Amino acid sequence: MKIMHTADVHLSSHHPRRLEALKKVIQLGKDEHIDLLLVAGDLFDDDHQAQLLRGEVRGLFSDLPFQVVAIPGNHDQQAFTEESFFGTEFKALTTKPLAIEDFPDWRLVAVPYGEGSFVSLSEDLRQAVALDKKNILMLHCSWSLPFHNDEDYGGEDLRYLPVTEATLTGLGYDYILAGHFHSSYRQRILPCKAVFVYPGSPVSITSREQGRRGVNIIDEKGCKQVLLDSWYYQDMEYILRVTNTDATLDQLERELASHPDEYCTLTVRIKGYSQENETSLQARIQQILGHRVNTHLELLFRSAGEISADPLYQRIRQHVQGPNSEEMDDMLLDAFSQIHAEDR
Numbered sequence: 001m002k003i004m005h006t007a008d009v010h011l012s013s014h015h016p017r018r019l020e021a022l023k024k025v026i027q028l029g030k031d032e033h034i035d036l037l038l039v040a041g042d043l044f045d046d047d048h049q050a051q052l053l054r055g056e057v058r059g060l061f062s063d064l065p066f067q068v069v070a071i072p073g074n075h076d077q078q079a080f081t082e083e084s085f086f087g088t089e090f091k092a093l094t095t096k097p098l099a100i101e102d103f104p105d106w107r108l109v110a111v112p113y114g115e116g117s118f119v120s121l122s123e124d125l126r127q128a129v130a131l132d133k134k135n136i137l138m139l140h141c142s143w144s145l146p147f148h149n150d151e152d153y154g155g156e157d158l159r160y161l162p163v164t165e166a167t168l169t170g171l172g173y174d175y176i177l178a179g180h181f182h183s184s185y186r187q188r189i190l191p192c193k194a195v196f197v198y199p200g201s202p203v204s205i206t207s208r209e210q211g212r213r214g215v216n217i218i219d220e221k222g223c224k225q226v227l228l229d230s231w232y233y234q235d236m237e238y239i240l241r242v243t244n245t246d247a248t249l250d251q252l253e254r255e256l257a258s259h260p261d262e263y264c265t266l267t268v269r270i271k272g273y274s275q276e277n278e279t280s281l282q283a284r285i286q287q288i289l290g291h292r293v294n295t296h297l298e299l300l301f302r303s304a305g306e307i308s309a310d311p312l313y314q315r316i317r318q319h320v321q322g323p324n325s326e327e328m329d330d331m332l333l334d335a336f337s338q339i340h341a342e343d344r
């Protein structure tokens with residue numbers, strides 16, 4: 001069995017790119033010949049949006065070569081009522097505190113959104129494991145990752161179903177497939193060998209979600225991220241020093257190639273100092289960007305003439321003499337350009 005896992009699509013009629021991203025997820029599911037698509041919460045931005053978009057989503061989730069199973073997240077906790085129909089292949093698991101869905105060789109245990117602590121659930125979760133199958137736990141939870149804050153969880157507080165490595169360890173699951181963390185794909189192997197995955201939103205919800213988006217694919221061999229060609233944000237920043245203008249522009253050209261204009265909102269910020277005239281440097285950068293329409297340029301660089309006018313620079317330069325003076329002068333300009341760039 002091949003399974004695809006996504007979460008936090010946050011479908012909204014105000015953001016058509018999110019619906020486009022869901023279409024890409026479904027297309028990728030077809031291309032990858034999956035048997036099951038799991039949505040680990042927040043398919044919709046809110047319950048009202050679920051009402052508005054149900055018709056469209058119904059078309060997407062009907063007559064597919066795979067099943068779709070979702071749980072409500074904290075954003076769409078009331079979206080999936082018994083009478084609402086989201087497609088012939090779609091099923092929402094809403095039974096609290098947990099729902100069990102069996103497949104040949106695999107068991108899915110799902111925890112729909114609910115108040116309460118994870119610890120009080122853990123005995124039920126342990127008992128729900130099928131000993132003769134691979135077991136998946138699907139939930140929407142807050143695992144507070146180092147170097148991330150609530151912005152990475154869609155700007156929400158981290159009190160929603162907090163989990164830790166200790167509470168997730170030893171429950172008996174092979175995979176713990178989660179939602180709630182938007183920023184990026186995160187995979188973590190627990191001491192009990194269970195694999196915990198946050199797939200990240202399959203489309204940038206805000207500019208906070210940087211970089212190509214993807215989904216998580218699970219099969220008998222393990223799980224991995226597969227990239228999507230859905231909309232995302234990317235910021236790139238370059239700092240020119242007086243001696244590296246050409247190398248930096250080469251790097252910009254190389255890195256641009258990995259961010260397709262068709263689905264990337266790119267911000268290119270160029271700071272620092274160049275010996276080149278500002279107007280001609282600007283023209284070179286424009287030429288590198290070519291016909292990109294979704295790229296925003298922030299040209300913050302300045303010409304190095306400003307450094308030459310610095311009295312401290314002039315005084316030191318008078319002392320730079322000898323066979324390597326040209327090299328020394330470049331180093332001096334570099335050092336001053338860094339200091340000036342940091343000042344600004």
Ligand SMILES: [Mn+2]
Nearest residue numbers: 008042154180
């Ligand atoms: Mn979310």
